[in-house]
Amino acid sequence: MMQQGRRWLKSKEGLMPTTVLEAEPQHVRAAPPHPDPYPWYGRLARERGFFRDDANNWWVAASAAAVREVLTSDVCLTRPMHERVPAGLRDGAAADIFSRLVRLRDDQARGPLKDVVTAAVRNIDLRQLATLTQARANELDAEIGLPFDAAKTTQFMFALPVQIVALLLGVPRERLADVMGWLGAYGAAAAATGTNIPVPTAEIIARGHQGAQALFDLLRNLKINDAERGPLLTALTNEGRRAGCDENDIVANAVGTMIQGYAAMASLIGLTLLALARRPELRAQVMADRKLLRPLIQEVCRFDPTTNSTFRFMARDGEIARHTLRQGEMIIVMLAAANRDPALNPEPDRFDIARADRKYLEFGAGPHACPADKLAPLIVEIALDHLLTRGVPFEKLEAALSYAPSGHIRTPLFNR
Numbered sequence: 001m002m003q004q005g006r007r008w009l010k011s012k013e014g015l016m017p018t019t020v021l022e023a024e025p026q027h028v029r030a031a032p033p034h035p036d037p038y039p040w041y042g043r044l045a046r047e048r049g050f051f052r053d054d055a056n057n058w059w060v061a062a063s064a065a066a067v068r069e070v071l072t073s074d075v076c077l078t079r080p081m082h083e084r085v086p087a088g089l090r091d092g093a094a095a096d097i098f099s100r101l102v103r104l105r106d107d108q109a110r111g112p113l114k115d116v117v118t119a120a121v122r123n124i125d126l127r128q129l130a131t132l133t134q135a136r137a138n139e140l141d142a143e144i145g146l147p148f149d150a151a152k153t154t155q156f157m158f159a160l161p162v163q164i165v166a167l168l169l170g171v172p173r174e175r176l177a178d179v180m181g182w183l184g185a186y187g188a189a190a191a192a193t194g195t196n197i198p199v200p201t202a203e204i205i206a207r208g209h210q211g212a213q214a215l216f217d218l219l220r221n222l223k224i225n226d227a228e229r230g231p232l233l234t235a236l237t238n239e240g241r242r243a244g245c246d247e248n249d250i251v252a253n254a255v256g257t258m259i260q261g262y263a264a265m266a267s268l269i270g271l272t273l274l275a276l277a278r279r280p281e282l283r284a285q286v287m288a289d290r291k292l293l294r295p296l297i298q299e300v301c302r303f304d305p306t307t308n309s310t311f312r313f314m315a316r317d318g319e320i321a322r323h324t325l326r327q328g329e330m331i332i333v334m335l336a337a338a339n340r341d342p343a344l345n346p347e348p349d350r351f352d353i354a355r356a357d358r359k360y361l362e363f364g365a366g367p368h369a370c371p372a373d374k375l376a377p378l379i380v381e382i383a384l385d386h387l388l389t390r391g392v393p394f395e396k397l398e399a400a401l402s403y404a405p406s407g408h409i410r411t412p413l414f415n416r
């Protein structure tokens, strides 16, 4: 089916919004890089709720009720019972890290390691975090250099948030660029072997293992050195010891704090910039009153979220949303569609930063819910405040826009 979507076309007068017919995403994993998947998401949430996609051999949870049911069900696991690590990733450092992350373990979903990671992330002092983020934003400006065009905006939005998490762990400034490269290599290998996007190649997988090994070695060395550990790694180390956690689990989950938020925080900055680029009046209000940034980011988390979906696998035969599912079957959990369910938010297609009682699933729900739902938006807010002050080329963003290939995450890039 075709749907109407808005595109910005170049004309003599500059960028003009125009209405074009846009093919709907072919399936839910093709949706995150689509220019406007939301009319389709809204229909899935309202009209289909929970259904089987026979062509792709997976189930889809799209309504708010179905998404919540899946995320809170004991029958729905983050990995298939007999494939804790994607087959293509096996035997190497990337597989080792993958298998230890609380995000992808159900034995720890309510266990001590999960509690240690959650507490360490949640207990970061948000005032210190704000000071660190502001200081690093100024340093990055100098490193990236003037003028700040669309491509440099992209560079900044990717670099700042993950570097803050790295600094909280104790990564020295001179290793930050290496760390970003290693995280990118690990992320590509994990996504390729888990979702086929990008299609896995021997080179992507080999680079993923190398990146993972380098990250693991760096964090293990930091962990054993009291003087070099940052507050996040100190909390993970001390609480991990108290709870009797495996040392390598702690190191892997320290790496995991950088993996988890890397693309998501960058994307949330980019999606908020896009929201402002498309709404000049709102932009003027936010420029004049930066306190509006917080509700603006929250509305972007609901209206145009980065985590479009996550996935679960059936531990055994069972019933979900009144359908019978078989052991091992996969469910794509459409967080972004649920946000557009009128049962979750009245008039869900209206963008309104003053919305009362806003609800969104950008940070998940249930035993695997994100522990960084305060920390990550604060970093994003300070990054945006900084970008607004130093000047974002708003009028150039739409023309430079493409979305990174991904089956789950919506990541705008301003690099064209």
Ligand code: HEM
Residues within 6 Å of the ligand: 078, 102, 103, 104, 109, 114, 117, 121, 165, 256, 257, 258, 260, 261, 262, 264, 265, 268, 306, 307, 310, 311, 361, 362, 363, 364, 365, 367, 368, 369, 370, 371, 372, 375, 376, 377
């Ligand atoms: C805008 C940024 C972020 C977004 C949108 C986000 C979103 C999410 C979502 C949706 C989940 C649940 C996935 C699922 O249930 O399958 C999750 C889990 C998680 N996130 Fe985040 N996240 C962000 C940033 C971060 C950051 C910065 C950290 C660490 C400092 C972090 C740490 C984690 C961890 C450890 C889990 C796994 C929790 C568990 O399974 O026990 N996230 N995140």
